[in-house]
Amino acid sequence: MSFFNKLKNRFIKNEEETETYKEGMKKTRQSFTDKINDLMARYRQVDEEFFEELEEALIMSDVGVSTVMDLIDELKFEVKRRNIKETNEVKDVISEKLVEIYYHDDDETVEHINIQENELTVILVVGVNGVGKTTSIGKLAAQLKKEGKHVVLAAGDTFRAGAIEQLEEWGKRAEVEVIKQSAGSDPAAVIFDGIKAAKSRNADILICDTAGRLQNKVNLMNELAKIHRIIEREVPNAPHEVLLVLDATTGQNALSQAKTFSDATKVSGIVLTKLDGTAKGGIVLAIRNELNIPVKLVGFGEGINDLKKFDAHAFVYGLFADMLEEDEDHQ
DSSP states (O other): OOHHHHHHHHHTTOHHHHHHHHHHTHHHHHHHHHHHHHHHHHOSBOOHHHHHHHHHHHHHTTOOHHHHHHHHHHHHHHHHHTTOOBGGGHHHHHHHHHHHHHHTTSOTTTTSOOOOSSSOEEEEEEOOTTSSHHHHHHHHHHHHHHTTOOEEEEOOOOSSTTHHHHHHHHHHHHTOEEEOOOTTOOHHHHHHHHHHHHHHTTOSEEEEOOOSOOSSHHHHHHHHHHHHHHHHHHSTTOOSEEEEEEEGGGTHHHHHHHHHHHHHSOOOEEEEEOGGGOSOTTHHHHHHHHHOOOEEEEEOSSSTTOEEEOOHHHHHHHHHHHHHHHHHHHO
16 A cells, blocks of 8 residues: 555544645645646656756755755665656655654654643743744643643743733633733743642643743843743743744744754744645754654644644645545546
8 A cells, every 4th residue: 555545544534634734734735746746747757857856846845955855865765775767656755754754763642742640731832923922822721721621821921012911812712811920020930920820729731921032042041041940940840841833934934943942942842833824834844854843733723723733644644635636536
């Protein structure tokens, strides 16, 4: 059975999830599929020129130069090993290798949120202004509450005008409590209050918002280090997750933001927003391969239920869905 059909069989059991990724990745898929199909039409035989153009097509999808070079090397090796001559047969190998690149040698549970049993889980959320950080916190809180968790939010972004009010509004929508101080307060003090409140209320999860932009990288590092110290002191082994929110539509700029925040704090996972609004969804693979940070959640819309747990198989299915259907039509 081809890898395409394995993907199809895996996700046909959950048609709602299949459709979410298929619909949400429409722009990326159309851009990617058009380039691949154009290549297949112009090159019937696999040769060096075909690989050069494939390399360019992948880079244009923001898969990342380093990741693309690795992928092309792997593809050349597999094509030779399997004695593949026709370009049409390469599609299956590409999809297989994209999943392998994402997972490396890791267990496939890397994208799950690390929730502690019978003790307070602290999730720190970081990211620049405008990427959908506060919105993502609200959606995550709603999702966790729906799973039966008692969630509290801490409004640690005290610098941006309106940030506290925005988080409060999401708190109302998700029906969770928001711990806050006045604008301009010390963010670490707000997080401290949040921990105390979460403990006193026997909460399961505390989600902490943080400032999206400080004057420079040194300020950012110092502020996050201070917050880390407070959390570690009050809750052993916390924070249990440091989630970095990135806007998928910014492509390679998202990669550079990930590098900056990784220097400032130990990022454990990515929340990738606006994946439905970009043709550059390949950034998922670039982040995973070049920074070794898993994407844990993806945003496919504005609604409170539009934040989904990331699944690399579903992602690759969403990337190749049109080709899958074409193959079925030809059978």
